[in-house]
Every structure is written in structure tokens, then in C-alpha cells.
Amino acid sequence: MIDNDQIEPLLTRVALSDRKAFQELYESTSAHLLGAAVRILGSRAQAEEALQDGFVQIWQNASSYNPEKARASTWMTSIVRYRALDMVRRTGRETPLEDVQEGAPPESTVWHDAEQEPRLQPCMDELGDSQRLCVSLAFVEGYSHQELSDRMGTPLGTIKSWIRRSLAQLKECLER
Secondary structure, eight states, X not given: OOOHHHHXXXXXXXXXXXXXXXXXXXXXXXXXXXXXXXXXXXXXXXXXHHHHHHHHHHHHHGGGOOXXXXXXXXXXXXXXXXXXXXXXXXXOOSSOGGGSBTTBOXXXXXXXXTTTOTTHHHHHHTSOHHHHHHHHHHHTSOOOHHHXXXXXXXXXXXXXXXXXXXXXXXXXXXXX
């Protein structure tokens, strides 16, 4: 993915209905965004559909992007991620959690902002294996608390506690 400083001007031009800027934005970011969708859906075909839906939304809502609230790359990733999560809710998960060994997240399970926020990965590394896995699967892969509980064989209250404490620990770490 190109540097955020290059994405923002393109997004500004897209907000003015500049088709050439939209094409440049797509060419520069689509591979990265497709990867994020594939990680959630486990299916390239479904990921391509989520990517297409995401870019339609980016085109339609570029004028609502606010650089004070989020980086352009984060904003775009969130749009595609939400499209993918909507598809998971509609069609069900493609990649079963049983394939994930506790404490050893698969390579496809990546905290999506780690590239965009280099401070995040060291904070994630401070979490215990189970907590890191739960946070990653919940916020990147879109698993619900109940789904994590059922699939990991861990009580729902424990899952909720792990995620709540992990988010507090991440916030504290990022504020240092």
C-alpha cells in the first residue's frame, strides 16, 4: 500500500468526483485491501465482492473522510473490513476457527492496523497468547464473543473479560 501522505490527496480528489484519482487510488490500495478482506472471508471470490462494494462506498463517501479522525488508509481499510464482516454475517464463515490453534494464530490472522500503527504490534505482543488471539479474531476476523467461547471451549464470561482487559491494556500501552 502506498504511503498515507499519497493516499489523502487522492482521496481529496475522489471527493471531487475525479475518476483518474479514483483509478490511481484503486491501483495503489486494492491489493492491500483485498488481503484484508481475504483474511476475514477466507475466499478470494467473496473478498473481491467485498472489495468492490467497499470501493463503491469509498467513491460515494470520500467527501465524508476526516483526516482528524483517522488516517486515510485506516478509513479505507475499515470500509472494506465492514463490507467483509457484513458478508460473514449474511453467508457464514468460510474459515473455521477449529483450524486455529490456541496461542498460535495463523499467518492470515494479522492485526490489520499493525502496518499503519507501528506502536500497536509491540502492545499486542505484551498480551498473553489467548488474549492476543481473542482480540485479533474478534476485531480482525469478526468473531463474536459467543462464537469465540463456543469454538475455544472457554466460558463466555472469560472471553469477555480477556477482551475487555486486553483492550484496556492496549489503550494504556498506546498512551505511553
